[in-house]
Amino acid sequence: MTAVPTKTRCLVLTQQDGRTSASIESVPIASIPNRGDVLVNVAYSSLNYKDALAVTGRGKIIRGEFPFVPGIDLAGTVVESDSRLFTPGDEVIATGWGLGESSWGGYTEYQRVRSEWLVPVPAGLDLRMAMAFGTAGLTAMLAVKSIESKGIGPSDGEVVVTGATGGVGSMAILILAGLGYAVVASTGKPDAHAYLRRLGASTIIDRGILSAGAARPLDTGSWAAAIDSVGGSTLSAILSQIKRHGVVALCGLVGGAEFESTVYPFILRGVSLVGIDSNTCPPPLRTSAWERIAGIVPSNDVLQTVRMVKLQDVSEVCEEMLAGRITGRTVVSIFGEDA
Incomplete structure (x- = not known):
């Protein structure tokens, strides 16, 4: 050496x-x-x-x-x-x-x-690929694992991903699509729609639909789960629209650290709000998440x-x-x- x-x-x-x-x-x-x-x-x-x-x-x-x-x-x-x-x-x-x-x-x-x-x-990744995922990929994988831990699979309904063109959002779409989930991507970038579909998004919505906040404490249940890197009023809207026994994996606050909600999504629909902390994730969980990443997403899909x-x-x-x-x-x- x-x-x-x-x-x-x-x-x-x-x-x-x-x-x-x-x-x-x-x-x-x-x-x-x-x-x-x-x-x-x-x-x-x-x-x-x-x-x-x-x-x-x-x-x-x-x-x-x-x-x-x-x-x-x-x-x-x-x-x-x-x-x-x-x-x-x-x-x-x-x-x-x-x-x-x-x-x-x-x-x-x-x-x-x-x-x-x-x-x-892990086997299947090289150094460049590892950083193509990086902190964002690890965070996304931990969010996906939190959804799986609640027993929510591809047959249970769509998963909405906010901040879809960002690092965590892009990685979350790749991972979810690789596992067979139908992904709804929320974005404010009209010119990124083709990019999001290449990642695996099946539906794309304008972020304004969510950033306007919750119209009512409980709205129509639209999604089985969510990965939210935005927070703020977007999180408020998502919580009101998650289906029964769904889960929201929260991992960001670019839209604000505070949000409004009621107890209704939690006590009437059994919705779970799970915080994702990749910073101090325990080593065994961290290692298993990286091994899972290496086995799910083809390198060509990541490099794009x-x-x-x-x-x-x-x-x-x-x-x-x-x-x-x-x-x-x-x-x-x-x-x-x-x-």
Whole structure:
């Protein structure tokens, strides 16, 4: 294996007078502040909504000290290990556990990570594919598992997915369609309808139908389940329209952190509202979710959702994401060879 260099090239955030700035810098590996027993040569990371908020400074995402390296997920190869769980040469994935929030993250060539945060790349995935899914794919898979855990299968009715062109939404549609569910995609992007149908959506609705909120506490039961990454008034509308004993998997708040509802969907229809937390998902569940992902979705279907960018392009692409101009997943090629 190639000798580990003394420095790592990374995207570094600094803050002055409340303003966040990003630049590409070369940092001594010995100065990485993370307390980790594994050193990973990072090949790919990805760009999530939370990353965009962190890089631009528009959200209170970073809880660590500046200067700071963002990126809430990574995939790469172990080059040094003091853990019995991993040895040099192992390909691994890291998502969550405060990576890119309280500890330095994936926008770097080398990162020190705790072994308990790492998951082996399952058979059927390579490093790029792992980050094509990334945090968004893991979150989507956990949401699907929560639907399955309530005994809801493809024959029970349609599943509505909000924020359908976003990372979690796109991955949720792919996974659900791969399992045979009929998917209703909610979007505000008319030019993305063909894209959503390629992913597997059978029906597409305008997001305004849901973002207007609930017309009444209990409306016509339309869907067996929902995966909602929007929250706010959209969640209110969904809860009023879920069929008896259905489930809503909630995993985002781009439409607002507060919502209005009544007890009626829960006590008259037995609807379940389940929160999806991929950040601190226990390792056994995390590993099984990744193995499930690898076995469900063909690589060609995933790659059609992916845009490859270089590390130096991250700041610009973050602005695009916050402006709503990104569709699907964005993978960051750390070495830029395939971006």
